[in-house]
Amino acid sequence: MQAGPPRLPFCASEALAEGHHLKLKMVFEGRDEECLLVRHSGRCYAYINRCVHMPRPLDCEKDRVFDHSGRYLRCSMHGIVYTPETGTSVSALCEGEQLRTVAIYEENGEIGIADWRVGRIGPLPRADV
Numbered sequence: 001m002q003a004g005p006p007r008l009p010f011c012a013s014e015a016l017a018e019g020h021h022l023k024l025k026m027v028f029e030g031r032d033e034e035c036l037l038v039r040h041s042g043r044c045y046a047y048i049n050r051c052v053h054m055p056r057p058l059d060c061e062k063d064r065v066f067d068h069s070g071r072y073l074r075c076s077m078h079g080i081v082y083t084p085e086t087g088t089s090v091s092a093l094c095e096g097e098q099l100r101t102v103a104i105y106e107e108n109g110e111i112g113i114a115d116w117r118v119g120r121i122g123p124l125p126r127a128d129v
């Protein structure tokens with residue numbers, strides 16, 4: 001049986017509350033990138049923090065990534081909204097385009113990265129608002 005990707009622990013499950021996000025730095029496909037970790041409907045999802053419209057982080061203008069309804073991720077630059085579950089744009093602008101997903105795990109009260117494309121992660125998480 002082939003082993004899965006190495007697990008890189010990041011934080012305790014309780015550090016990521018429902019409707020909030022954390023950010024971490026990582027080497028992804030050999031490049032320094034910022035990753036967004038979000039929790040929606042109890043589950044965690046991770047995306048490279050770069051809008052599909054322009055190469056801007058979703059929180060470039062405001063220190064938040066969920067919209068006011070809490071149902072969508074929203075880029076603060078021009079307002080594209082994404083489904084938290086798939087990172088897909090549901091706005092007319094760039095409709096159907098997707099944020100880049102990062103594979104993660106949540107198990108035994110721990111969240112971490114488990115993705116062959118990720119070389120390393122760090123530093124420690126910053127709390128969001």
Ligand code: FES
Nearest residue numbers: 051053075077078
């Ligand atoms: S840069 Fe994100 S909506 Fe334009």
